[in-house]
Amino acid sequence: MTTHTPLPKIGLLYLDYVLRFFDKSNFKGWPDKIEQVTYHWGDDKARFINEVKKKKIDVLIGNIPATAYEAFRDIARGLPNVRFLPSLDSQFSNKSKENVTHFCRKYDLPTPHTEIFYIPEKAQAFLAKATYPKIIKRSYGPSNYGGYFVHKVDSESQAQQLLSEKKYYPVYVQDFVPMEADIRVMLIGHKPVCAFWRRPPEGEWLTNTSQGGSMDYQGVPDAVLELAIRTSKSANAEYWACDIALGKDGKLRILECATAFAAFPYIRDWIGQYLMWLLGDGRFSKPNIPIYNWEELGKIDTRLLRTMRHIGFSRYTPSQDSGEVFNGLDEQNYPILDTRYLSKEEWPSEVWNLQDNFVLTSSEISTGKQSQSLPASDEAANDNNVHLPVYSEEQVRAILAEVKGIGQKMIDDIMHTFGAHGVVDVLNSDPEQLCVVKNLKDKKLQKIVSHWQQIATAHPCH
Numbered sequence: 001m002t003t004h005t006p007l008p009k010i011g012l013l014y015l016d017y018v019l020r021f022f023d024k025s026n027f028k029g030w031p032d033k034i035e036q037v038t039y040h041w042g043d044d045k046a047r048f049i050n051e052v053k054k055k056k057i058d059v060l061i062g063n064i065p066a067t068a069y070e071a072f073r074d075i076a077r078g079l080p081n082v083r084f085l086p087s088l089d090s091q092f093s094n095k096s097k098e099n100v101t102h103f104c105r106k107y108d109l110p111t112p113h114t115e116i117f118y119i120p121e122k123a124q125a126f127l128a129k130a131t132y133p134k135i136i137k138r139s140y141g142p143s144n145y146g147g148y149f150v151h152k153v154d155s156e157s158q159a160q161q162l163l164s165e166k167k168y169y170p171v172y173v174q175d176f177v178p179m180e181a182d183i184r185v186m187l188i189g190h191k192p193v194c195a196f197w198r199r200p201p202e203g204e205w206l207t208n209t210s211q212g213g214s215m216d217y218q219g220v221p222d223a224v225l226e227l228a229i230r231t232s233k234s235a236n237a238e239y240w241a242c243d244i245a246l247g248k249d250g251k252l253r254i255l256e257c258a259t260a261f262a263a264f265p266y267i268r269d270w271i272g273q274y275l276m277w278l279l280g281d282g283r284f285s286k287p288n289i290p291i292y293n294w295e296e297l298g299k300i301d302t303r304l305l306r307t308m309r310h311i312g313f314s315r316y317t318p319s320q321d322s323g324e325v326f327n328g329l330d331e332q333n334y335p336i337l338d339t340r341y342l343s344k345e346e347w348p349s350e351v352w353n354l355q356d357n358f359v360l361t362s363s364e365i366s367t368g369k370q371s372q373s374l375p376a377s378d379e380a381a382n383d384n385n386v387h388l389p390v391y392s393e394e395q396v397r398a399i400l401a402e403v404k405g406i407g408q409k410m411i412d413d414i415m416h417t418f419g420a421h422g423v424v425d426v427l428n429s430d431p432e433q434l435c436v437v438k439n440l441k442d443k444k445l446q447k448i449v450s451h452w453q454q455i456a457t458a459h460p461c462h
Contacts, residue, residue, distance in 0.1 A: 011035040013062030026272030049078045061085045063260040069095040073349045086259040089346040090237040094258045097139045106419030107234035110253050112174040118358045123171035127159045133176040138168050178248040185228035187240045188274045189336035194294045195220040217298030239271045266311040288313050291334045350436045393420040403451045413437045427452045
């Protein structure tokens with residue numbers, strides 16, 4: 001008789017005033033009781049932690065909105081034995097467009113060239129010399145809210161007027177990239193399960209349907225799916241969505257990515273099935289979700305799609321009468337995959353919560369400390385690119401390896417926490433941030449900084 005280990009106790013994570021992504025019905029067939037815990041905002045972290053412990057929850061499932069992300073970083077540390085799905089690291093991009101930029105730079109994912117400023121005077125100086133048009137966005141929050149916080153400016157005066165009215169902080173500026181369309185791709189276990197085009201109306205540039213854009217599901221290129229898969233794997237996300245722009249120059253660029261996205265109920269059911277398989281110790285089948293299913297389901301009226309639940313697909317078994325089998329429909333290039341459970345933080349708030357950590361002082365205004373994000377894996381604009389050294393991961397590892405007392409494990413820890421771009425950024429702006437890495441103390445930090453200064457002096461235009 002087959003014996004199984006006990007199933008983990010699931011809790012669904014809810015927040016007051018926030019629409020619920022999951023319901024118990026999304027986990028059809030889970031035999032045990034599924035708990036619910038609700039975060040009430042304000043000074044509620046201790047109570048929430050105690051409720052999770054009291055209910056003996058092993059896995060908390062649910063998205064966390066941008067405004068609660070840092071609170072849940074603290075809550076997760078107070079619940080070290082509880083697995084969050086998606087993980088807080090997978091939800092890093094949910095918080096802000098700035099975080100999306102950091103994520104894409106770390107994993108060398110293509111995005112429009114971006115500049116981020118925390119010192120208003122530095123933003124004004126940049127905008128005075130920039131070429132236009134530019135895109136200015138509100139950074140906070142994962143999505144563009146139907147395009148209402150995304151603005152195209154055609155001159156410095158328009159940019160300065162916009163910022164004086166909107167008070168966006170930090171100032172988040174991207175190169176304007178003329179688009180043919182953008183494509184939303186949703187993935188479960190790194191497999192595309194839905195994809196559709198969003199095309200701007202004639203003569204316009206925003207593709208959002210709320211702004212008059214149109215949608216269709218046909219003919220999404222494989223290159224788009226493969227970029228979305230690469231992005232999902234980089235985030236180690238159980239479920240994920242990417243907005244990918246197809247420029248008029250033929251290039252693909254990531255505009256947005258997050259675990260928080262709008263999805264039809266049947267897609268949330270598929271996510272529930274996947275999480276049951278992930279947690280179920282072999283008791284539940286991995287869902288079978290045929291590639292390009294969206295081309296057929298997309299023909300159904302959306303009023304029906306919004307109500308359809310528990311859509312399932314059996315695996316295709318070809319019939320044969322001659323011993324020959326046609327395998328041309330084999331979809332092993334797009335399998336549903338397991339995701340790695342990582343207990344170690346990839347994006348610790350001590351380093352990456354710049355929105356709260358950055359304190360503007362008069363000396364920093366005059367010196368420009370931390371005012372400029374270094375160009376890395378996003379596109380370098382010919383006219384705006386700051387001529388600062390750009391190092392690959394291999395180069396950064398080689399530089400660190402030259403420092404006496406810095407071993408391979410510490411290098412791995414540094415790269416896991418910061419990435420190549422992040423290491424260069426903190427060494428140029430705030431080296432003390434490296435001390436969040438275990439066993440990296442003042443003496444080792446001084447050696448790294450000293451060696452880095454020698455490298456920067458010897459190769460100013462690497």
